[in-house]
Amino acid sequence: MTSRVWGIVLDSFGKILLPGLTVTIPLTILSFTFAIIIALVTAMVQFANVKVLRKIARFYIWIIRGTPLLVQLYIVFYGLANVGILLKPFPAAVIVFSINEGAYAAETIRASLESIPVGQLEAGYCVGMSYMQTIRRIVLPQAFKTAFPSLFNSLIAMTKNTSLAANITVTEMFMVTQRIVARTYEQLALYLEVALIYLIFSTILTYVQKWGEKKLNITEKSEV
Amino acid sequence: MAMLSVKGVKKSFGDLKVIRDINIDVNKGEVLSILGPSGSGKTTLLRCINFLEIADEGKMIFDGVEYDMHNATKKQISELRKHTGFVFQSYNLFLNKTAIQNVTEGLIIGRKMPKDKAMKIGLDALDKVGMLDRKDFYPHQLSGGQQQRVAIARALATNPKIIYFDEPTSALDPELTGEVLQVIKKLSDEGMTMVIVTHEINFARTVSTDVILMEDGYIVERNTAKEFFDDPKEQRTREFLQMITNTLGED
Numbered sequence: 001m002t003s004r005v006w007g008i009v010l011d012s013f014g015k016i017l018l019p020g021l022t023v024t025i026p027l028t029i030l031s032f033t034f035a036i037i038i039a040l041v042t043a044m045v046q047f048a049n050v051k052v053l054r055k056i057a058r059f060y061i062w063i064i065r066g067t068p069l070l071v072q073l074y075i076v077f078y079g080l081a082n083v084g085i086l087l088k089p090f091p092a093a094v095i096v097f098s099i100n101e102g103a104y105a106a107e108t109i110r111a112s113l114e115s116i117p118v119g120q121l122e123a124g125y126c127v128g129m130s131y132m133q134t135i136r137r138i139v140l141p142q143a144f145k146t147a148f149p150s151l152f153n154s155l156i157a158m159t160k161n162t163s164l165a166a167n168i169t170v171t172e173m174f175m176v177t178q179r180i181v182a183r184t185y186e187q188l189a190l191y192l193e194v195a196l197i198y199l200i201f202s203t204i205l206t207y208v209q210k211w212g213e214k215k216l217n218i219t220e221k222s223e224v
Numbered sequence: 225m226a227m228l229s230v231k232g233v234k235k236s237f238g239d240l241k242v243i244r245d246i247n248i249d250v251n252k253g254e255v256l257s258i259l260g261p262s263g264s265g266k267t268t269l270l271r272c273i274n275f276l277e278i279a280d281e282g283k284m285i286f287d288g289v290e291y292d293m294h295n296a297t298k299k300q301i302s303e304l305r306k307h308t309g310f311v312f313q314s315y316n317l318f319l320n321k322t323a324i325q326n327v328t329e330g331l332i333i334g335r336k337m338p339k340d341k342a343m344k345i346g347l348d349a350l351d352k353v354g355m356l357d358r359k360d361f362y363p364h365q366l367s368g369g370q371q372q373r374v375a376i377a378r379a380l381a382t383n384p385k386i387i388y389f390d391e392p393t394s395a396l397d398p399e400l401t402g403e404v405l406q407v408i409k410k411l412s413d414e415g416m417t418m419v420i421v422t423h424e425i426n427f428a429r430t431v432s433t434d435v436i437l438m439e440d441g442y443i444v445e446r447n448t449a450k451e452f453f454d455d456p457k458e459q460r461t462r463e464f465l466q467m468i469t470n471t472l473g474e475d
Contacts, residue, residue, distance in 0.1 A: 119316035122276055126310035127330025141320045
């Protein structure tokens with residue numbers, strides 16, 4: 001690479017990283033938090049077999065998993081404008097990412113809940129605890145441990161998927177990179193550079209996951 | 225009056241009639257063992273009495289309160305369970321809780337008892353089953369026999385009026401059954417009211433006041449422990465005891 005390219009790459013690093021810290025990370029954290037809340041509710045109404053809500057949950061998952069994330073972003077940001085619902089780019093992105101990830105995480109959590117032996121619930125009843133008490137104190141903590149690696153996987157995926165928000169004018173890392181490319185025409189170097197920054201983010205998250213799993217594994221079966 | 229009185233229980237799973245009209249009375253301080261071949265309905269009966277299964281029909285009077293075994297409300301069931309203990313074949317200790325947490329959970333969360341009071345009761349209960357030195361161990365760090373003893377402590381801690389045991393030693397290696405049976409024997413000596421579904425004939429003989437033989441969803445015979453084993457009324461009981469003794473002899 002020429003020194004001109006090196007100059008551009010070095011000069012751009014801070015410019016790309018900054019929206020990474022101020023937009024990509026907040027967008028991911030907010031969206032993932034809402035997604036988990038949506039997922040918990042969606043998983044619980046199915047697990048507890050709540051009549052009508054259960055059907056609504058299945059319908060929601062069917063719609064969201066059956067349509068592309070990018071299309072969902074377009075519908076919410078550009079499409080809803082046609083019926084008078086004008087959303088700012090960042091909130092629109094948070095809404096779409098939360099609802100999208102909520103559907104996937106709901107399935108992860110539901111599967112983990114179902115993997116807990118029914119005897120754990122029965123033991124809760126037999127020591128005088130209610131259904132919700134047993135779910136909250138006994139079943140969910142165990143299910144969370146099972147779900148944790150998958151959920152963390154989704155978090156890493158979401159961190160990278162936020163680059164799609166550039167399509168609805170959110171000035172996150174990828175959008176900023178594209179703007180620098182438009183000025184300098186150094187596609188390869190700059191796209192590799194932003195890829196590297198995503199890789200750094202993901203790598204940090206991978207270490208956090210390892211640490212988290214270790215923490216959770218205190219009660220894990222080691223032998224037997 | 226009987227502590228527990230069950231009348232006309234029936235339960236089917238699909239076409240399979242598991243319990244076909246059973247009546248049982250258990251007096252205070254009595255230890256009733258239920259014997260019978262696999263699939264005779266013993267476990268289902270026990271589960272129906274604590275509403276882990278909902279019977280198709282039946283009435284129950286427990287400690288003076290009447291329950292419809294098919295149509296009891298959630299509130300009635302949870303009130304009833306505050307006065308009963310249940311020990312499972314597979315222990316079912318809370319896997320995310322230590323031994324002492326397993327014992328105090330029902331007190332602190334289920335009964336809103338202050339933590340220090342619950343802790344005191346919990347430690348006493350663990351001491352009683354000889355598990356005090358393992359109080360901070362998680363279930364996976366304990367042997368089957370130790371887990372079952374913690375499970376018994378968990379049932380004891382809630383100060384139940386009756387404890388139901390569902391084959392408490394069936395999942396254990398033979399060398400571990402002794403420690404669990406000893407604990408149950410101790411409870412029986414102290415006058416705890418208990419209903420025990422078991423395959424351990426010798427244990428049933430020493431611990432029980434009364435014994436029932438169940439088969440195909442019926443009660444074949446109910447008798448005092450001594451009569452049941454030494455001079456049973458029914459030919460079928462004789463055959464059953466003969467068969468069990470033979471099997472044991474071959475071991």
